[in-house]
Structures are given as structure tokens and as C-alpha cells.
Amino acid sequence: MAAHFGRRLRKGAATTAVAAAAVAALAASQAPGVTTEDQGRQPTGAQAAPDGIDGGSADDSATGNGGYYTDLPPLNSPTTSPSPSAGTITGITGDSEAGIPATVLDAYKKAAAELRQSKPGCNLPWQLLAAIGKVESGQARGGRVDAEGTTYSKILGPVLDGNGFAHIKDTDNGAYDGDGAYDRAVGPMQFIPSTWAWAGRDGNGDGVEDPNNVYDAALAAGHYLCRADRDLSVKSDRNAAILGYNNSQDYLNTVLSWYEYYLKHTHSIPDGTGKLPTHRSGEKPGTRPKPRTSAPATPKPGKGGSAGPSPSLPGTPKPPTTSPTPTPTDTVDHLANGGTGTLSAMAGDTFGQRIVVKALTKTGKAVAKVRVRFTISGDTDATFTGGESVATVVTDSAGNATAPALLAGEKTGDFQVRALVVGRTVTGIAFPATVAERQADTLVRTSDTALTCTPGGEFTDQVEVKATYKGAVADGVAATATLVKSADDPTENDKGPYFKDADGKTVRTLTGLKTDADGLLKLPKLYADDTTGPFLLRITAAGGATVTVELNVAAAMPPAEPSA
Template sequence: MAAHFGRLRKGAASTAVAAAAVAALSASQAPGVATEDLGRQASGAQPSADASAGALGGEGGATGNSPYYTDLPPLKSPNPSPSPTIGTPVSVGEAEAGIPATVLDAYKRAETSLRASKPECNLPWQLLAAIGKVESGQARGGRVDANGTTFSPILGPKLDGNGFALIADTDNGAYDGDSAYDRAVGPMQFIPSTWAWAGRDGNGDGKKDPNNVYDAALAAGHYLCRSGRDLSVQAQMNAAILGYNNSTAYLDTVLSWLEYYRKGTHEVPDGTGTLPSHGSGDSTASPDPSPSTPSTPDSKPSTTKPGGGGSTSPSNPTTPDSPSTSPPATPPTPTETVDHLEDAGSGKLTATAGRTFASKVAVRTETKAGKAVAKVRVRFLIVGDTDSTFTGGESVATVVTDSKGTATAPALVAGEKTGAFTVRATVVGRTLSGLDYAATVTARQADALTRTGDTELTCVPGGEFADQVRLKATYKGAVAGKVAATATLVKSADDATENDKGPYFKDADGKTVRTLTDLTTDADGALVLPKLYADDTAGTFLLRVTTTGGATLTVELKVAPAATDTPSDPATPSSSATPSASATP
């Protein structure tokens, strides 16, 4: 992220400073990081294969390797202190150790969310705070509204290849306001092409806004936790940070702030945070409207390496009398030789809700002549209104082609939403037509229903049935959980029309209903119907239950008056009585 509030200095110089600071921090043996790990990081830890491959984010990770702030934390460790009261002056030291209240809440809320959804990741909120500090100075010192949205967009420089990576517009300016080139956007500095699949709704307002610190923090957390990472393992944390911005100087700087915040911090009022003043890029590239301190006359513009966040100075121009030699031609990378994608035997993508798709999407990268190309990154993206994911719970996966030029996406896992969606395959780093694969999720099914219990279901007219109807649904012999069902009081075995008399259910308002449509079996395939009542009509009635998948069961209900003992008529002489003999006249 380019510095927005002051003069920038070259990343090469800041790398040495970062290394020294990390070495100094290592002496304190901060919790969670081994001294030997910090020593390796300070000496310039090399990007992992994961990070150098774009960290699954495509063109330079989440940020497109945009410039970032290189300011380092004070060498004096912060002491945890109570949060200052709103309106109370905040000293420079307090502000440096503190984090604006709303921004801090966003980081902690993101950690809580990830602890629930991806507990194996062990994401510390302090890592989000460290990245937020380096990327945007904690949203410009906490200049956000009550909902966490920045008062004005935070934009990095145009990624037009002029001193930065070249990333042509991918969002038609929707996020960054630039329809020619992409820019990193928001407090966590996502490039639009990454936000399109990595964006999250962190504050529950139904939107995924990169300028909202809650949304951006949650998205950053998920991005860091990708690929089943465990961030309690230092090597995996390093890979995650390098994946965010592929620069060893960036890694050192983030780790410095991580350990600083781990030692103790507190919240400060929004808008009172300190603003960084140094960055890894050149001040002339800063898009921020605020004034910047001009560079010194003898300073040279820096150029950011396309593959990382560091900077290099341009070489001295050739003198007029020196011979000009053309550099040797650089052979194209495997990615540059790809002309198109071909299907590589993908099967039909259909699955029942909650189940894993039997087939996977597989594509092959080929040259114009049809030759397979190995070692090319292919991105698979789930598109559409669906909660289906790849194994691991993500909607995007990046796979490197094998020796045959084939990349196979992870298995798809159907969500609960039924209907169609698309799996799109594209070549990372190239603007080529992708391949779209239609996928369909069908509703859960049952093919058999049985009643549990054999008690006769009876009731007196105007009364209520003592027993509820209890059923069990199965599919191919296995329990059929979460299957939709309908229950109807029908007129007869041959007439499925709803009956207008006899037993009935009651709705929430106590009104008579004889058809229930919003029924679902539980995880064990069990279904318990609501209590049944009877009107004044006596007789035998039928209740029919059907499920998605065709399972049907008809249950008999009887309504009859209660049986009573009939007393003897006192006027009727007993059959055993002997009549009196009549008198003889």
C-alpha cells in the first residue's frame, strides 16, 4: 500500500531496518515465536512455493504486491493499559501502542468467526492488526464510521506496470473507480480480482465491501487461513503473510508489528491512531489527495519488482560513447505460452444436497499448437447463488498443472441450496477465455417411509389424538436426513384431494389446517408431526405423508365415540324370574 501521509523511502533500505528491528524483538523472546525463527526471517526468509505462486490469490497475492507502509514499531514494548475515555487526549505513545476501537473490534470479531469456522487455523487477531497497520495504518488511524466503513476510499496506486505490477482492470472500476487498471482497495488493500472471490460480509449488513473494516478483516482472515494452514506453526504463518504480499521485507515488517501487538495493546478512540509516514514505493505514485513531502532532488524513482513488494532503482543510463548491447532474450514462462484451456475429462457435475460430487472438474493448458503446458497455475472459481464449496470450505482453488498439463480441481461438496451454479476455470496471470462447467445440486431424497410405533391412532369427536404421528425416512436403506416432506388429510386412498372434514392440524393462530408443507426430517431421518385434533365427524380417515424422492406412507386415523357400558332396563323383568302362581278361583 502506498504511503498516503508522507514521503516514501525505498524498500531496500527499509528491509535492513526491518531486519534489525526483528532481531531486536527476538531478544525479548516474544510469546509464540522462537528466536531462531525470527533470526531466519530477519536475514531474509525466502518466499515459499506457495507464496511465489501467487499464494492462490493470483497476481501477487491479495494486494497485487502493492506498496505498503514500512514504519516499524517502537523498540520499547507496549504495556497493556485501560482504554482511554472518548474525548480524553491520547499521547503519542498510547496511540502507537493502541488500535482504534472500531478497527480493533473488527479484528477480534474476525478472529472469533474463524475460531468457529476454521478452528484448525489458529488465527490470532494480532496478525490481522499487524497487516492492517502495514497496509493502511489501521484504516488511516481509525477514520471509519460507526459501521466500520472508511469515510473515504483507501486506494493504492494504479497497477499499470509503471513501477508496479501490471494488472488491467477486472471490476470495471466498481471497487477502485478505475476502469483501466486495478488498484488495491480498502483497509486491508485487496485488489478487485481477489476481492471478487475472497470478499466476506463481516458486519452482517448483507454487503461485501472492501472499504468496510469488518468485511475486510474477515476476508483477510479467510485468505490467510486458506489451504488448511495452521498459523500456530511459524513456517505456515510465514507462507500466509508472504501470500498476502510476496516480499521478504513485507514479512519482516508484519512480524515486527505482530510481536509488538502480542506484547500488549489497547484501544484508542476512532480517528486518533498515528499515521505511518514511510512506504515501500515512490511518493509520486501515491494516489492519496493529501499533500506529500516531495522527494529530494537527487532521489531516483523506484520500480517495484513484478514478483514481489520490494523496490529497485533503475540502472544508470548508458553514456553516449559506450557501446549499446542488447540483453539476451528471456525465454517465455510456461504461463506465457498457454493459448487456451481444454477440458480434460470432467464428468457430469450433479450431487444431492450435503453430499460430495462424484466427478471433478479437470482442465488442460495447451499452446496454440495443442501441446500441453506443465507448471501453470489454474484457478477454479465457484460462481452463482450457491453454498456449495470445494473440499475445505472455500469457493476458489488454485492448482498447478502436472507434467501432462492437467489441473484437477478439489472435490466439490454440495451445500443445502438446490439449483444450478458454475465452476469457472481460468489461467492465473493471463487474460484468456476460461472454461465454464455447469453444476447442479438436487434436493435430499427419501425412497421409504415407515411409522415408528404401532399404537392405534384414535380420538373421540371434538377431541385430540393422544399420540403424535412419528415416522422414519430412509434412502437406499440409509437414514434420509433433512428431507422435505408434506402431510395431507386426504379424502380416500384413491383421492388425494384434501379432506374438508375429520381430523386436522392447527396453525400458529389455532386455525384448522389439513395440509402441512414445511416439514423436514431431522439428521437421523426422523419426523414427528404436530398434534392432531378431530371435529365432530366420526369415521375412519387417512393421513398421507410424502417426501422428496417419492417416499409415501398412508396412516389410518379413527374417530369414534367412547365405548360405554349399557345399564339394564329396570322395567324389563329378569329372564330368571318365576311368575307368581295365580290364585285358584
């Protein structure tokens, strides 16, 4: 659909009839795969994600699959920027829609710039953030933010109580959304509290992760889209990222339409002067109040004492007349260990086994199609495959959820991986894990050339050894080299061959050595004092591997006398 719109934009054919047909086509599209598990997702166009990682369920998507603006970009291409004196709504549709409030636009660009540094392989364009921001909140309600990027009042989605939207019970005690019974999406990028708890970022450097701040929200959205090692320059990855944000085919089509529109042109407009969208998903024709054109009044406290949506947003849905059908998640009583044993690995290696948990009812029955979130915590740089510290997995038909492969970082020590059920408060499981330093079980010299030197001279050849562990190259392994007194006395010798430090002083023990990527370690040059005789150099690697090299210092042989 986005490509179809692109062709019309390029051709410039923009009739009222064509526009109406396009909107109708988007609204009517219905993707396959909707089941009773999807209750509370988009009323039309909801598309069930496949079992697996980061599929975008209602209670694990960024937004909870709540409502969104369905307005489409104009059919005429955006034109050049209006003059600085131009008002918000200039009378030229292309200019009006292409304008993005200055602070909001700055937040998108800064978030994309940060992702270019931290995740260059993601290739996140700021225009994609702008498209999602347009569809989620109308660019923070037309840029109604203060100088730091915080919205003047909270932007709240509908109550996710199962009445027309997802059924997500409160996960934050109302801290973000002011609702102690059910969750609501919060802020300009519409994060639900349970997702913000692990996806939130500090985008403006004030030390706070605030979903109501457009810099924080935009950076969090960028990292959320870039999960699972995605490359957003690839169409399939980009589509998967958008569907993970809100699992609806209609939502995908709408976001892509704005994305293509913003790629053609956009410009900055003053904060607070942006044009608000007027249509939201799930609304019946004629039920929405006319949009306000003036600045909104101070909102009255909503449910739970928080500020509710502005009058220009849809009201809170009516309470359900019947209780929602229990989902598999509602039946989970606890998580059990699915057979995970001791978790340990050397720095830089993949852990030998993956974490498995089982979702069970109170009677011990396995529960399928339940999302389990695995979170790495502690002072560690260990990650899951793809470089993330959080991964969400769907339980299979046996109730098992298997976490992605766990990769050890360079930090050694203990940490934990915690497993929790998404969307339900039940006791989780913590799995202890340990990262040990890199080790070698074998050290061998790479040459068999004899190492000899005359008193007061220097050895021609440098000592080089290769480290392996279980037959594989052992890179990055710490080692020490000491000139010892004898094979039975490992203390440092006080005479014979020596190394030199940076100041040229005599050194007979070297520490802080490490093997290179090929497992090789080449020592500095060796020198000899005036003492002659055989000497020993012992190299020891982490893990206990050692090799002892013999050195000989002998006076030069006198030249042979000529024969008579």
C-alpha cells in the first residue's frame, strides 16, 4: 500500500474520489491470523504475530496495540518549506502536513544519531520515528512540549481493560498512567508502563527516563525498533519492527505512508503549532467530536487522579458489560525451571546451554502461547544474541519458553537472568550465571630454534608461544612470563637474562600479557648480563597452562687457529 501511495505522489494525481477510495481501502484491509487470543488488539486489521521472539503481542508491544491516528498524508507531495513568517496552517496542505514541531523534530534526529553510533547496523532513519510519532500522538499533540521536551499534560491512550482494546492489568501501580486497575499507553510515543520499565531511555541527559519527554520517548522507540539485530534498511526487518510496535496491518500501512511522505520533504515549525490528526482507529463514523483548533485547556484529573486525554482525543471506553474471556496468560500460576542447569562461560564465549522455563497453572498444567520476558541484570556486559539484555519468548505447546543464546562479555563475575510472565504478576525465576576469565589448557612454543646469547649481548630471536583451549585458539588469555631460578624453584632469578621496561631498567617478570586473536603471544627482546650458563623462562597462562623455555648464555668461541 505504501508503494501504491508513492506512485500517486510521484504522478501528482490527487482527486477527492481517489483519496476517499484509498482511505476506504486501508480501513477495510483485514489481515489473517486473528484469534480469540487477539481480543483487545486493533478492532480491524489486527495481525497475530508468529510464536517466537519479539512478536509484538498486546501486552508486550510498545503500545499494547492501543488506538492510533489513522489520518493519511495528502496525495500531493510536500513542497518547499514555507517562509519563517508563515503560520501553522498555511492553506497549503502539503506544507501543513510536512511541518514537524521544532523540539519534536530535534528529538527524532538526535535519537537516530545516537542509534547510528550505538547500533550502526540498524540503519534507523529519523523519518521512521517521525512517522510513528505522527500516528501515535500527532507529534506530541502538535508539539505541545516545554523547552526540555516534556509534554505540558500527559498523553494517555485508552484504558486497556479489554473493552475494544487489549486487556492488560495494572503493572506500575499507576505511576505512569495514573490508573491502578489497568494499564494505558503513555507519552508522545505511547509506551505502556510494562514495556517502558525495560525499554525506557534517558534521551535528554537529565538522569530521568520519562515516557512523557519526547527526547526520552524517541530514543526508547529507536532502541525498541532496533531490537533483535534488525536492519531497518531491509523491508522485512522494517515491517517486523513496526508490527512489533503495534501489531496491526492497518497500522503498518499508515506508518509506512507517513514514512514515505516524510522522506520526500519535511521542515521545522514552531512548537505547539502542529496540525492535529482527527481520526483514530476503532471509531465509528460520526461518533468523534469535532477537533479543537485552540490550545487545550488544563485537563481535569482522569481515572486514578491523573490527567486524562485532551478533548481532541477519544474518550475513555465504556465499562464492559461482560467479563473478558480469560487468556492463557490469565491462567498462569507460576513459572518452573524447564531443565536449566549451571550457567557458566568464559569471557567472550557463548554459554553452553540456554535457559528454559515452563509456564504452569495452579494444578501444574502447561500453558502455551504465554509471553515470558528474560532480563539480564547485574554488573555485566553479557547479552542475548543480537546484543540485547531483554528478550521475550512465547511458550510452545509444552509450555516451554527457551531464551535466546546467552553471550558472555568481557566482564568477569556473577550476574542473573530473570524470567517473568508478561502481563501478569506471578513469581518469577532468577538464574545465576558466571563469566570466568579466558583460559588456556595448552601453551607451546612456535619455534624450536635454540635461544643463545653471549654475555652482555641480546638474544637474536624473540620468544613466541601459542595458546589453545580444548584444541581451539585461546585468544585474549592473560599470561605472565618469569625468568625462574630452576625447574623446581619458580621464584624470580636475580641474575642471567632479563627484559627491559620502558625506561630501560632490568625486568625479569612480565605481567599483563595477553594472547592475540590467533592465540599468539610474542615476548619483548631478551638481554644477557655477564653471567653465563643455562637459564629458564617460564610462561604461565590463565587456566594453568605453562611452558618452560631454555636460554643459554655462553662466551663466544675463539676463532680457530689456522692449520699448519
